[in-house]
Amino acid sequence: DAGITQSPRHKVTETGTPVTLRCHQTENHRYMYWYRQDPGHGLRLIHYSYGVKDTDKGEVSDGYSVSRSKTEDFLLTLESATSSQTSVYFCAISRPSHGELFFGEGSRLTVL
Amino acid sequence: EDKVVQSPLSLVVHEGDTVTLNCSYEVTNFRSLLWYKQEKKAPTFLFMLTSSGIEKKSGRLSSILDKKELFSILNITATQTGDSAVYLCAVAHNTDKLIFGTGTRLQVFP
Numbered sequence: 001d002a003g004i005t006q007s008p009r010h011k012v013t014e015t016g017t018p019v020t021l022r023c024h025q026t027e028n029h030r031y032m033y034w035y036r037q038d039p040g041h042g043l044r045l046i047h048y049s050y051g052v053k054d055t056d057k058g059e060v061s062d063g064y065s066v067s068r069s070k071t072e073d074f075l076l077t078l079e080s081a082t083s084s085q086t087s088v089y090f091c092a093i094s095r096p097s098h099g100e101l102f103f104g105e106g107s108r109l110t111v112l
Numbered sequence: 113e114d115k116v117v118q119s120p121l122s123l124v125v126h127e128g129d130t131v132t133l134n135c136s137y138e139v140t141n142f143r144s145l146l147w148y149k150q151e152k153k154a155p156t157f158l159f160m161l162t163s164s165g166i167e168k169k170s171g172r173l174s175s176i177l178d179k180k181e182l183f184s185i186l187n188i189t190a191t192q193t194g195d196s197a198v199y200l201c202a203v204a205h206n207t208d209k210l211i212f213g214t215g216t217r218l219q220v221f222p
Contacts, residue, residue, distance in 0.1 A: 042212045042213055043155070043202075043212040045209055045210075100146055100157045101146075103154035106153060
């Protein structure tokens with residue numbers, strides 16, 4: 001158990017509304033990631049963070065922003081949700097010396 | 113462009129069968145290859161491979177990496193219904209990010 005919790009776990013919203021997903025970790029890991037998972041695409045990296053206030057884009061970052069003001073929290077924001085952002089979102093942490101990622105339980109977002 | 117390709121996309125077997133899942137990759141500055149199992153929720157870590165020819169084993173699961181031919185296989189012997197899942201392959205390169213394949217869906221029937 002890597003001590004990762006995501007909230008909310010399920011959310012239904014309407015097109016054009018802002019949405020924030022939260023990832024909280026209890027193990028003080030430096031690296032945190034947000035992925036989305038869609039049928040036929042596997043897991044795709046949205047944004048990641050390598051420390052407080054240090055973030056970078058992944059391969060599908062358009063329409064998303066992130067913030068990391070504390071080591072334990074990594075927030076993913078959809079400023080104006082679209083139907084194409086309906087997905088399951090996973091937060092993950094890693095220890096660089098090990099390489100493997102540990103995932104949270106996922107947040108299922110539906111944009112109507 | 114970096115990519116990870118898994119095959120087959122889907123596999124249906126009966127309990128007791130042996131299966132082999134494939135993962136090929138093209139990435140710059142390869143660092144490691146990882147296998148994950150995903151049931152209904154979050155992917156769970158199975159193996160990390162960094163060196164060619166060294167088999168990693170955990171119970172009925174085993175995996176090996178070929179860095180010359182750029183692929184890995186995941187073997188599951190004497191399959192059980194509990195092995196039904198999506199198996200994900202991912203490759204780490206010189207950044208701190210993983211590139212995932214689309215997965216192989218394994219269904220094991222009694």
